[in-house]
Amino acid sequence: MHDAQTKLRETAKDLLVSAKVDLVLGFQNGSLPLRTRPCFARNAADAGRLVWNRLCTNNLAVYLPRLFEKPANVRGPWTPPKVAVVAKGCDARSIMGLVKEHQVIRENVVIIAMPCQGMISLRKAEAAGASARTSKLDGDDLVAQACLECIQPSVPGANIIIDGPSRSAASDRFQRVKDFEALTAAERWQQFVAQVSKCIRCYACRQACPNCYCKTCFIDQTKPSWAGVGDDPTDLLLFHIGRVFHQAGRCVECDACVRACPVGIDLRLFTQKLVKDVEELFGYVPGTSLEEAPPLSTYRPDDSECFITDP
Amino acid sequence: MIEGVATNPYLTLPVTVEKITVENDARDLKTFRLAFRHKADRKGFRHECGQFAMLSAPGAGECPVGIASSPTDEEYVEFTVKRYPTGVVTSALHSLEEGDRIGVRGPYGNGFPLAAMEGMNIVIVGGGFAFTTLRATIRYLLHERSRPRFKKITAIYGARSPGELLYKEELMAWQGSPDMDMHVTVDKGDKTWTGREGFVPTVLGEVKPGAANAVALVCGPPAMLRFTMKPLLDLGFPPNHIITSLERRMSCGIGKCGRCSIGGQYVCKDGPVFTYEQIMQLSGGQF
Amino acid sequence: MTLGAIKKEHLGQLVAAVGAHGGFYGPVLRDNDVCLDQVQPSDTLVLDYANFTLPPKGLFFPRSEVIATHGADGMVETPLPTGKAVLFGVRPCDAMSLTYLDKVFMEAQFADPYYRARRERTLTIALACRDPAATCFCTSVAGSPSGQGGADILAVDIGDALVLESATPAGEAFLAEYRKLLGRPSDNQVKARDAQVAQAVRKVSSIGSDGVTARLQASSESAAWEELAERCLGCGVCTFLCPTCHCFGLYDEEVGPQGRRVRAQDACVFPAFTLEASGHNPRTRQGLRMRHRVMHKFCYTAQSFGDIFCVGCGRCIVNCPANMDIRETLTEVPP
Incomplete structure (x- = not known):
């Protein structure tokens, strides 16, 4: 997991420094225990703040449609940004859907495929109490139901793949x-x-x-x-x-x-x-x-x- | 406030639509003359020029509309409403017929400070359909009981085209009145138009009303307001003698619901009338 | 100031005694969650909670309510609630929030009759916090885990019993009325209470928000607002869960032959909140809306009412799906 984070930071830095992308959408540490928050990385220093762990729950694809919409306060021609997204299987599936629905320009998105072991459910962690929070972060005990039932932990449409341990697809989720x-x-x-x-x-x-x-x-x-x-x-x-x-x-x-x-x-x-x-x-x-x-x-x-x- | 119903400021007073006047060629501006269904309600509804009320059409909801009649028009209350295709309430109001029942809540807001303007020259500048509360003000100023309390009255009113001018009969009468100096202008005339052409701010620069012992009341679309401030300042009007009225979406009308807040002031309660000096502090001069 | 005490196992008797004269609202389990609700005979009061997900404002200013129906000749107002009610177990921060809402809804010129009727019939017993959460910052915004603001009585949990102290004449009268159940505390109980109060306040961290009003004012044109808002999802969690947010709308609905007027909570973070009929919107961007919300709480109300409308309950921090954190906003937005 930690290797993946190091590789992610390097990758993000390269993409930004070489101006292959304008923005890397990823995660950074949040202000609360067990929370990360979306990170809009625009330079090398920002890239150094990116994290990858089992708390990277948000689906970052939610930010894409608005990034590809011309801002109301811009007059004249406007070039849509090039955006790299730190993606789990589900995030990338959302991006695929948004591309099909013409909300996202596929050529402008770089999907950075992350190894996903399933994300921690905040509710499960809270219910388990403080001691479990640290001791059980590695197993499946506190993993969100959605991740236990995930049929695609691997990332579709990946442009860059960051290796690491990943969970296998669930068979019966219904x-x-x-x-x-x-x-x-x-x-x-x-x-x-x-x-x-x-x-x-x-x-x-x-x-x-x-x-x-x-x-x-x-x-x-x-x-x-x-x-x-x-x-x-x-x-x-x-x-x-x-x-x-x-x-x-x-x-x-x-x-x-x-x-x-x-x-x-x-x-x-x-x-x-x-x-x-x-x-x-x-x-x-x-x-x-x-x-x-x-x-x-x-x-x-x-x-x-x-x-x-x-x- | 309204006696008797002051305990519940959210309830409307029932009124009957007495008369509907289509004001413009585009037929999206109508003036509604309303009669209160209960005499006590009329007595309680004491408004000042520049105030507004919430009009409600059955089932559609409410919207704030400036009061277009003068307090001296004791028999009725009038509102001029522009219909927006996207506006639920304005569309519903425009589908009303004479005799229909609607609701009124108010009057609300601060109104123009006319009492403080007694003994002064009054300059009125209006554009488009924002002329409604200025029309109320002119009717009030020209009333025989009020006219002697004010000095020279100069008014400039403009619309995009002759067909878009509001209150055409009154404009004719005011242009011929010895009690005031009325200038009507249109952005662009048509074949029948023999009057003045030109934008309101330009005409203001030509008419050059004096700023000494004078107050300017300015209402119009935001763009017109923006371009009118400079000529007024050039003429010597200090920002606290330039008075205008703001519009925002409202729901309660009484300073609670939060919609019309600008920089900590509620347009419904602290306004809608503000001096240009106040607007510069509130929003950096944005209307 | 009068004192009282009650063993926890006798609280049920108090609920029954008060309930015989009116409503008793308190912390009870609903769908595995501790909520404020009218206590039913089958309920047991819960006393170990950090705070409720939903603030108590909804008891006085509901999510939505039908305020009147359209009659044949004018409007007929929905009957106002009557009878006495006791609200037990709100945290001091939330009790404080009610005093702020009072300033909006009970001001002299246009008092809100629905809010007022509910407030005036309600006696509030706040329950001091034993274990403030990591997200609590009441002491940075004029509050305290055992603050009495907005409460008629403050109750402090000392383990097996609650020690009560009146904060208003109404609270004093309540203690006198139920003296049989609320006996006088022993000296030891009072000492235990004082120790409890002292330890709790040490657990609340300060966020360094001194001078926040002036600082935010200077930041109103800062680009930081747009940067902050980039992460914001634009939902209404922070506003609907905020104990002092009070934006609302009035709506006329056609239901049945008569039609009705509904008042419902709304949120300034939604674009439609300020959207005008013409299509014009003075707050088009999320950054402008976020700035407005923060400025309203920390600047505008400070100017118009003399109070910052934030009680430091931390709900907006805990529940934000994008981990927006008001503590950071207050201390980090540069001018």
Whole structure:
């Protein structure tokens, strides 16, 4: 892990000093125990602050669409930046998706593939107490559920590969979804409503998600207005159903929404249900290749219709 | 404040739309004459020139609109509203018909300091549809009970084209009035236009109202305001004698909800009327 | 100033006695999380928590509420809450936040009737902190882990019992009213309390925020705001979890034949907050919005109310998904 960090710093420094990129998006130490924070490295000194460890949780792809958007205060011609991204498998899968959706210019992104052993879950670490925090950082005990269920720890589309120990892909990741599916419709609904009722509408789930780059989210639209602003259950449900369904065929299960939610809504269960459906119905796993077209933007005569006939 | 309902500042007073006047060729500026449905509400609604109120269309919400009628217009209250295609409330207001019921909350804000301006020359500079509270002010100043308290009144008002001028009948009357010196200008005239052409700041430089014992009231789009400050300063108006009105998105209108805050001041409560001196301190002169 | 004491195992009796006359709100478990909520007979009060995820402002200024319905001839206001309520267990920082919100919502000219009704019916018993978190900085912003500001009574946990001290006449009256349950503390209990108070305050670190108002003022044009905001995701965690953030919106909704007016918390960090009908937005960039939020708390309220609207609870630090840290902002933003 430490070797990887040293190599990463050297790589980032080279890229910046040789002006191959304008910016390296990575991680630096945060202000709290067990926290890193996104780092916008623009020079050699910044590159020296980059870290790589099991606390590099954020999905940095979230910052890319805005970097490729011409700033409002720039007049005249504008050249989009060249950006290197310190990427885990999930981050790179998000970048693939954003490239397909024309939010990111592939040629302007250098994907630095990092060896990923799974990231520590802050919630698990807190629940385990202070002693476990240091002693269990190496094993799988405190690793986030999303990482235990990760099907692609290796980085797709890598431009530069930093070697190191990496976890292997999980085989069966849908046990919780299967348990959920086994419930009656009424029970599923009850569980969904109970989770969503906790929502305070801070939209951290949306803002942390690389896929949520819409200029105006449907929930913020006023003309027409799709939902009320309050915490009436119908309004909360509408936001979450809208958000989750917009992720169908796009969600890479990076867990950014889960980590960002301050009130602990079990968002993963709902996005994962959509992931499973898309995988089963269309045989599609998002973010693994640049070539395959997203299932919801293509039509095949033999597309499954069971979601209409057998919801 | 409004007697009787002062305990709940978030509730609107029911009013009926008495008359709707389409003001411009583009038909996106309408003046609504409103009648209070309860007499006590009218009595309680005592406004000053320059103040605004929150207008609400059923189901659409509220928006702040400057009061276009004068306190001396005792029978009614008028508001001129521009419709924005993206604006929920302004669109809803524009779809109203005479006889419809809407809501009014207010009056709010500080208004122009007219009492402090008594015995002085008044220079009014307006552009576009921001002329509404200045229209209220002119109506007030020209009223027989108030006119003797003020000295010379000079007004310059401009719009993009003749069809975009507000309150056309009143402009005609004021241009012929011995009680004031009214200059109407358009950026560009048309075949029928025989009046003045030119931007408001330019016309201001030509009219050259004196700054001695004078106050300037200026309302217009941000660009016009920016370009009007220099000629006023050149004419000798000190920044604290240049008075203008700011616009921001608002929700509560009473200094709580946070939307209209600029540099620690609430446009709804501490404004909307500010001197140029204050605006330079608040936002470095940005309108 | 009056003192009282109660064994922890008798707290249930206090809840029942107060609950018979009105609502008792306190720290209880909800979905495995310690929250402030109305205490039900099946609940047990929880006393070992650093703080609640959500601040107490929601009890007085809810996330959203229907404030009125549109009647045939004017608006009909939602009935205001009546009866007495006791709020037990807020931390001193959060109790302090209520005094700041009072300045906004209960000022003389336009008092907010909904907030006022809830505040005026509520007696607040703050619970002093035993183990302040690493992110706490109340002592840097006019607070203390055993501060009495905003509390009618301050309770201090001395292990098997709580020692209570009144901070207002209302608190004194409460102690007198429930004297049977809240007996006078022994000398040893008072000593234990004083020791507890003294050790807790030593655990709160100072962030060196002296002169912050002037320093931030001088930084208002600094490029540092845009650099800081680069990392910000633009969500509303810091504002919705802040005990003093009070931005809101009024909305008219058509629900059923009548329609209703809803007041909901909003956040100045969202671009739509200041977006005008014309499409113009005075705060287009995240840097401007972040600057506004920080300046509002540390400069504007200092000017208009004489108080910095931050109580040092650390919620914005703990919960920020991008690890923005207000302590750094306050001490590091260069002019």
